[in-house]
Amino acid sequence: MTSAARNPSSAPNSRRPRVVVIGGGFAGLWAVRALCRSAVDITLIDRCNHHLFQPLLYQVATAGLSAPAIAAPLRHILRKQKNVTVLMAEVTQIDTHARHLSTDSGETHRYDFLVVASGATHAYFGHDDWAKYAPGLKTLEDAMQIRAHVLGAFEQAERCTDPAERSAWLNFVVVGGGPTGVELAGTLAEIARHTLHDEFRRAEPSKARVVLVEGGSRVLSNFEEKMSAKALTQLQRLGVEVRLGTPVAAIDERGVMIGSELLEARTVLWAAGVAASPLGRLLGAAVDRAGRVLVEPDLSLAKHPEVFVAGDLASVNVGGKQVPGIAPAAKQMGRQVAASIKARLKGQASRAFVYRDFGTLATIGRAAAVMQMGPLRLSGRPAWWMWLGAHVFFLIGFRNRVIVLIDWAWAYFTYQRYARIIFGTSRTLKAGSGN
Numbered sequence: 001m002t003s004a005a006r007n008p009s010s011a012p013n014s015r016r017p018r019v020v021v022i023g024g025g026f027a028g029l030w031a032v033r034a035l036c037r038s039a040v041d042i043t044l045i046d047r048c049n050h051h052l053f054q055p056l057l058y059q060v061a062t063a064g065l066s067a068p069a070i071a072a073p074l075r076h077i078l079r080k081q082k083n084v085t086v087l088m089a090e091v092t093q094i095d096t097h098a099r100h101l102s103t104d105s106g107e108t109h110r111y112d113f114l115v116v117a118s119g120a121t122h123a124y125f126g127h128d129d130w131a132k133y134a135p136g137l138k139t140l141e142d143a144m145q146i147r148a149h150v151l152g153a154f155e156q157a158e159r160c161t162d163p164a165e166r167s168a169w170l171n172f173v174v175v176g177g178g179p180t181g182v183e184l185a186g187t188l189a190e191i192a193r194h195t196l197h198d199e200f201r202r203a204e205p206s207k208a209r210v211v212l213v214e215g216g217s218r219v220l221s222n223f224e225e226k227m228s229a230k231a232l233t234q235l236q237r238l239g240v241e242v243r244l245g246t247p248v249a250a251i252d253e254r255g256v257m258i259g260s261e262l263l264e265a266r267t268v269l270w271a272a273g274v275a276a277s278p279l280g281r282l283l284g285a286a287v288d289r290a291g292r293v294l295v296e297p298d299l300s301l302a303k304h305p306e307v308f309v310a311g312d313l314a315s316v317n318v319g320g321k322q323v324p325g326i327a328p329a330a331k332q333m334g335r336q337v338a339a340s341i342k343a344r345l346k347g348q349a350s351r352a353f354v355y356r357d358f359g360t361l362a363t364i365g366r367a368a369a370v371m372q373m374g375p376l377r378l379s380g381r382p383a384w385w386m387w388l389g390a391h392v393f394f395l396i397g398f399r400n401r402v403i404v405l406i407d408w409a410w411a412y413f414t415y416q417r418y419a420r421i422i423f424g425t426s427r428t429l430k431a432g433s434g435n
Contacts, residue, residue: 016039016040016041017039017040017041017112017113017345018040018041018043018109018110018111018112018113019035019040019041019042019043019111019112019113019114019115019341020042020043020045020101020109020111020113020114020115021042021043021044021045021115021117022045022046022091022101022114022115022116022117022118022279023045023046023115023116023117023118023119023311023313024044024046024048024050024051024074024086025051025052025054025117025119025311025330026054026311026327026330026331026334027115027117027310027311027312027330027331027333027334027337028044028046028115028117028310028311028334029044029051029074029077029334030330030331030333030334030335030338031115031117031310031334031335031337031338032044032078032081032084032334032338033078033081034334034335034338034339035083035338035341035342036081036083038083038338038341038342038345039083039345040083040113040341040345041083041085042083042084042085043084043085043087043109043111044074044078044084044085044086044087045087045089045091045103045109046074046086046087046088046089047088047089047090048088048139048140049073049074049075049086049088050071050072050073050074050140051071051072051073051074051077051396052070052071052139052140053070053071053391053394053395053396053400054138054327055327055391056069056070056391056395056404057070057137057138057139057140057142057143058137058143058180058183058184058187059187060140060143060144060147060419061137061142061143061144061146061147061150061184062147062150062184062187062188062191062417063147063150063151063191063195063417063418063419063420064187064407064408064411064417064419065403065404065407065419066403066407066419067140067143067144068400068403069400069403069404069407070395070400070404071140072396072397072400074086077396077397087103087107089103089104089105089107090103090104091103091118091279091282092104093282094114094116094279094282094283096114096283096284096301096303096304096307099111099112099114099306101114111306112306113306113307113308113341113344114306114307114308115308115309115310115337116279116280116283116293116307116308116309116310116313117309117310117311117313117330117333117334118277118279118280118311118313119138119277119311119312119313120138120274120275120276120277120312120313120325121136121138121274121275121276121277121278122136122138122270122273122274122275123272123273123274123275123290124270124272124273125272125273127251130250130251130270131270133251133252133253133268134175134251134256134268134269134270135149135269135270136269136270136271137180137184137269137270137271138274144423146269147419147422148422148423149267150172150188150191150267151420151422152422153169153170153172153266153267154169154170154196154200154203154205154208155422156169156266157169157170157200157202157203158200158201158202158203160202160203164264166202166203167209167264168255168264168265168266169203169266169267170192170203170204170205170207170208170209171208171209171211171255171263171264171265171266171267172185172188172192172208172209172210172211172265172267172269173211173212173213173255173256173263173265173267173268173269174188174210174211174212174213174268174269174271175213175248175251175256175268175269175270175271175272176213176214176270176271176272176273177212177213177214177216177218177219177220177221177242177244178219178220178221178222178271178272179220179222179362180271181212181214181219181269181271181272182212182219182220182231182235182362182363182364183362183363183364184269184271185210185211185212185235185240185242186234186235186238186240186363186364186365186368187365188208188210188240189208189210189235189238189239189240189365190238190365190366190415191205191417192205192206192208192210192239193205193206193238193239194415195415195416195417209241210239210240210241211240211241211242211243211263211265212235212240212241212242212243213243213246213247213248213256213258214242214243214244214245215245215246215247215248215272216244216245217244217245218232218244219231219232219235219242219244220362220370222324222360223360223362223370223372224372224377226377227370227372227377227379228370230370230379230380231362231364231370231379234364234365234368234369234370234379234380235364235365237368238364238365238368243258246258246259247259248272251268255268256268274290274312274325275290275291276290276291276292276293276312276313277291277312277313278291279313280292280293280309280313283301283304283307283309285301285302285303285304285309287315288315290315292312292313292314292315293309293313293314293315294315295308295309295314295315295316297352297353298336298340298350298351298352298353299314299316299333299336299337299340299353300340300350305344306344308337308340308341310330310333310334310336310337311325311329311330311333311334312325312330314333316333316353316355318353318354318355319355323355326360327394328358329355332353332355332356333353336353339351358373359371359372359373359374359376360372360373361383361386361387361390362387363384363387366384366412366415367380367381367384368380368381368384369383369384369386369387370383371383371386371387388408391404392404392405
């Protein structure tokens, strides 16, 4: 079987421009959808078969939502867009000079335009060995493993006869005071204080210790200092112990070294940093310290204007400020890339990317959040309602919106988190405990 036969997008009799998009996240998916009426043939390649609403991934990790509530199959999302072929594969090589790429299946895909939007991964700041003991949260698989370990920690504490060992199982450490870290820490405190408070006889979940460690001087450093202070207050009200200004020195099976202090904990979650997808380096372009690809104002590569980089993988500076790696920015980049491709097809010059900042939201726990949007500043319950509405609105699919609303309403009025089924407990706990 020839390569052309195996690859419709590479067929020699295809006269329409070929657009290959790598990554079905916010940037990639929004680029594909914006090209729905264009006379191009699009191939969307992703390692997963689904689009993931990452802002709610921590809810899956903490048993608040089931995985299907925040994900949808890419084929289903794009089923009515006839100019798209979706392939579940991993890109292994990109030749920008020959304008083709290869995947792990051995296929080769030629392109006239390439959009690379493969996102970001965890960054352990040179301590990759910590990943074994402190998992990060980027995929549904990560979320399911974290959920199994968190819930399993309470189960293990119930079995312990040694008070010191039980205490270690009831200690939860979250490293990183950004949005993900704050969300995880606040939710873990709620689970311990409310969801599980009367379900155990020995473990006493209410005595669980949730510690948030941030090397900087404040949590949510992307917010104004006043809003960061309010977030800190809300975390402390939930029972979270916040350590500021002291970076983590080591992580192993015993727990975490915070400065010179060993905090014994069988559950350590990593939310301290991200690094751009290694796929960016395959482009042969200049990258910044985080591995993000340096792009032109229209998000293309300097020496290859037919190649665009969008989302968390792109290092974009607008008005002297780095565009943040958040979902709204990725969506805007995706639409920008599509507009640039349309302009090129018409023989026109593409415009520079203009980032519109629609504000920043972060949830801390039940009816606790902070928001800054233009001159508006909210915290507590009003900010939480704004956060809830925004996230439900941007979920893909009516079914997902309804499911999330029902689940959240149930959790709000009952404090219950129904998705508390553990899979693979034995393997997870042994990995975490070093037994």
